[in-house]
Amino acid sequence: MTSRKILLIGIDGLRLDDALDSGAAPNLSALVAAGALHRLTMEVPTFSGPGWASLLTGLDHSEHGVFDNSFHGHTLFRGTDLLTQAFAGDPTRGTFVATGWPPIADPQGPGPIIATRPDQQRVGLHRVVIRDGETYGYRYADGDVAAFARLAIREAGPHASFVYLGEADEAGHLYGGVSPEYTSAIGRVDVHLGAIVAAVRERAAARDEDWLVGVTTDHGHVDQGGHGGADEVVTASFLALVRITPAGTTADGLPLPTAGAEAGTAVRPTDVARILLAHLA
């Protein structure tokens, strides 16, 4: 039987339309062209803590209680992250997270958003790669994260994975959301995306697997750089979905945005985890 797997790639602080229009992201553009693109509107405040918490747990801001990057007073225990939900659905499923932003998965906190699950880590069922992009820079962190992601996909083939790439957000803060530096950073992130998706393609073909791959962001950037407010360019997010099977990359059999949704019904950030998990069921 073909095994089903899911991978969510999170690109922090990505202005999708600029990435597509500038030609800086050919791999992301190809993925969008081959699959389906859903627009999301992020809830305010549009910081990474609350944004990724909503995308990865399906809880909204008032439910997970994350309103900034300190995670002070959070109530993440009210829900379960994407990887833990995949494991809970079938305790033989392997999971993987790689991130240069520690609050996604670092047990030292703040957060983390994705539960540490040391018992599963000890037996290789949950693999965690954390780099500190805040201290050492995201160009370095993303390089390691992408390399480990390719390795994990090739060797372990986890059933559910989340891979976080942060250099676009870093460049947005340093140089602004319409700067050549921001566009170049998007180009480097896109190279990582392409290599990770290529690893999925090889794995799916070699092992007869059926992958649902999603790409999303937690917020955009204002032109001068920064986010947190309700500006349209900052709340604009997306979920790009593509299915990768031994036959290749396809839009066939992609899940509906929401159960019984009418065409044009917007996907909410809190739908993302559920949409991906449905592929495993």
Ligand SMILES: [Zn+2]
């Ligand atoms: Zn940021």
